[in-house]
Amino acid sequence: EADIYQTPRYLVIGTGKKITLECSQTMGHDKMYWYQQDPGMELHLIHYSYGVNSTEKGDLSSESTVSRIRTEHFPLTLESARPSHTSQYLCASSVGTGYEQYFGPGTRLTVT
Amino acid sequence: QKEVEQDPGPLSVPEGAIVSLNCTYSNSAFQYFMWYRQYSRKGPELLMYTYSSGNKEDGRFTAQVDKSSKYISLFIRDSQPSDSATYLCAMTNAGNMLTFGGGTRLMVKP
Numbered sequence A: 001e002a003d004i005y006q007t008p009r010y011l012v013i014g015t016g017k018k019i020t021l022e023c024s025q026t027m028g029h030d031k032m033y034w035y036q037q038d039p040g041m042e043l044h045l046i047h048y049s050y051g052v053n054s055t056e057k058g059d060l061s062s063e064s065t066v067s068r069i070r071t072e073h074f075p076l077t078l079e080s081a082r083p084s085h086t087s088q089y090l091c092a093s094s095v096g097t098g099y100e101q102y103f104g105p106g107t108r109l110t111v112t
Numbered sequence B: 001q002k003e004v005e006q007d008p009g010p011l012s013v014p015e016g017a018i019v020s021l022n023c024t025y026s027n028s029a030f031q032y033f034m035w036y037r038q039y040s041r042k043g044p045e046l047l048m049y050t051y052s053s054g055n056k057e058d059g060r061f062t063a064q065v066d067k068s069s070k071y072i073s074l075f076i077r078d079s080q081p082s083d084s085a086t087y088l089c090a091m092t093n094a095g096n097m098l099t100f101g102g103g104t105r106l107m108v109k110p
Helices: none
Strands: A004-007 A010-013 A019-025 A031-037 A043-051 A054-057 A076-078 A087-094 A107-111 B011-014 B019-025 B032-038 B045-051 B054-058 B061-066 B071-076 B085-092 B104-109
Touching: A004 A087, A010 A019, A019 A031, A019 A087, A019 A107, B011 B019, B019 B085, B019 B104, B032 B061, B045 B054, B045 B061, B045 B071, B071 B085
Parallel strands: A010 A107, B011 B104
Antiparallel strands: A004 A019, A019 A076, A031 A043, A031 A087, A043 A054, A087 A107, B019 B071, B032 B045, B032 B085, B054 B061, B061 B071, B085 B104
């Protein structure tokens, strides 16, 4: 089982709140990713990082931001949550070519 | 049109059946093809990957790629109830960015 952790697993929060979704991996992987997944839909890449102090936006436009200050840690922040942010957020990491990505268990976010 | 198309299912089969899961894609630049399995309330895990066209076998699982038809398949032999999950295909053109299908939900009934 991959050593990649996400907290919280479930979060229900009101509109306008600031939230941070945590992601940590203990495998020393240089590449990390955040995906958004709605039920029955594709995973959409929203952010990625190739290493410390490197972050890029993915294909899906997102109002979230990320940081990569340490190799093992890749948190995602929403400054002001909205109901449209309700979704499952998956964190992943990889090394080398990147096609073998290891996923965390996900955070299911509900914004009321 | 989506770059990767996958029938969402659900696909329901009896235990022991041979299962065929498929994806079609439109981007001819894709070279690496992956199958991920996702159990309920878990993140996806890599099952198999294949480079370019051809077949690859791993135990009860066989991945097949036909680049000329832009069509990939995953076959599961002697399916078990523990195979019940959502199967996601993913592909890339050798970069780190994966393009995923929407997943096919498989149910194997005892």
